Amino acid sequence: MLSKTMEKALNGQINAELYSSYMYLAMSAWFSGNGMAGFANWMRQQAQEEMFHAIKFYDFVGGRGGQVALAAIAKPPGAWKNAIEVFQATLTHEQKVTGLINNLVNQAMDERDHATNIFLQWFVSEQVEEEANATAILDKLKLIGKETGGLFALDQELAQRLFTLPAPGA
Numbered sequence: 247m248l249s250k251t252m253e254k255a256l257n258g259q260i261n262a263e264l265y266s267s268y269m270y271l272a273m274s275a276w277f278s279g280n281g282m283a284g285f286a287n288w289m290r291q292q293a294q295e296e297m298f299h300a301i302k303f304y305d306f307v308g309g310r311g312g313q314v315a316l317a318a319i320a321k322p323p324g325a326w327k328n329a330i331e332v333f334q335a336t337l338t339h340e341q342k343v344t345g346l347i348n349n350l351v352n353q354a355m356d357e358r359d360h361a362t363n364i365f366l367q368w369f370v371s372e373q374v375e376e377e378a379n380a381t382a383i384l385d386k387l388k389l390i391g392k393e394t395g396g397l398f399a400l401d402q403e404l405a406q407r408l409f410t411l412p413a414p415g416a
């Protein structure tokens with residue numbers, strides 16, 4: 247059984263993951279509107295991955311006898327200067343989410359809530375990957391600079407990303 251404080255914190259994380267999904271969808275829309283279909287695809291897949299994260303928290307709260315409480319999702323930004331700015335914002339956002347996950351782990355440890363702590367470990371590892379993915383693309387964009395051929399090639403590469411929904415309970 248979840249404590250009320252842990253339940254509240256986990257509900258907060260459901261909202262944070264839903265916001266992430268919403269923000270990446272906004273980024274996808276911006277890339278689409280700017281003729282970068284591959285980047286738009288990458289962000290759209292990312293939005294789906296964040297929805298999966300939200301559902302993972304949702305199922306965990308419900309599965310431990312807690313009450314899921316959905317709150318309003320904040321409006322994401324809608325415009326950026328260029329692809330570098332988008333991926334800088336992505337990395338900054340993921341670093342913030344890593345901090346949120348770490349705070350949840352600290353809270354679970356303080357409450358001696360071992361089940362929640364174990365559940366959160368998946369997200370601790372996932373955040374390492376999330377930050378690495380954003381950093382890798384940001385590094386490539388910095389290397390490419392204003393060279394359109396490089397940007398075109400990266401757009402084609404990012405068009406290949408496909409998020410496959412893991413099996414239930416994964």
Ligand code: FEO
Binds near residue numbers: 266340
């Ligand atoms: Fe759900 Fe990008 O962290």
